[in-house]
Amino acid sequence: MARILLGINCNFATNRYTEPEEWTRIVGEELGLRYVQFVSDLLDPYLPYSIQERVCKETIEACHRYNVRIYATFGGHFAHQHYLGHPDDEIRKESEKWFKRLITQTALLGGSGTGTCFAIMTVKDNMNPKRREFILNQAIDSYRRLAVFAKEKGLKYLMFEPTSVPRESAHTIEETRYLLKKCKGMAVPMRLCLDVGHGYVGSKDPKDGDYCAWLREFGSVSPVIHIQQTNKESSQHWPFTPKYNEKGIIEPGKVIEAIEESGAEEVLLAFEISQKAFYPIEDQVIDNLKKSVKYWRKYVRE
Secondary structure, eight states: OOEEEEEEEGGGGTTTSOSHHHHHHIIIIISOOOEEEEEGGGSOTTSOHHHHHHHHHHHHHHHHHTTOEEEEEEOOSTTOSOGGGOSSHHHHHHHHHHHHHHHHHHHHHTOSEEEEOSOOOOHHHHHOHHHHHHHHHHHHHHHHHHHHHHHHTTOOEEEEOOOSOGGGSOOSHHHHHHHHHHTTTOSSOEEEEEETTOOOTTSSSGGGGOHHHHHHHHGGGOSEEEEOBOOSSSOOOBOSSHHHHHHOOOOHHHHHHHHHHHTOSEEEEEEOOOOOSSTTGGGGHHHHHHHHHHHHTTTOOO
């Protein structure tokens, strides 16, 4: 049986609970969770190394106080631009430098791996098959170099997140398989960060829109899986509260069953719940997270 852990992606804390002491207290004491996926929005990788080193040390100390472990890290929404898929050659090279800084930050925090979207392209590049192939190959070459750097820093893997948007790459099961195959033999393995709400419903293959099909196919190579309540109209990132569970499609029992069928050994299910900075939602953030944790604790105890 797979060891399934319950945790949270730190996007909930961005702009709200930036202080290490505060977000770790919320995670450990109020939510009763032990595992987190740190996000770069909380600590910009381009900040001077001396600042990052200090804040990472403060973060680790706070984690120890509240019995919280940084399982892995991930790119945040502020940096969610083109990454390694940018059309400009120099900017792609600079993006590789950004990744190195993210890897260094992950090592300072004690995370096992890091990543983000594989290669986000422009609409123009995505519509040109030759250009699209070029961008993907450039990204693969970058990941091979980054894997060497990651190994030197002590990381165990890199990872990328499939999405439902073709220009963001890895939008279908077939393309995700292809990218994983192209990344074989790296200095550290390429893994996935699946999201149960990222099914591509525009595909001719119904499996691409079925979150359970994705979990069965890739659960064994996904150290972290984002969980959110959603429908098939969009990746809603709703909390798991009665209001949203009634109209959402994500069922914990099916998630667990699909992961078990994948042959996974260990997986962190990380809440990735987006709640707008708008009244009254802002005042409901923690309560919605508490209700989500309570809902999932029926299925995941660790």
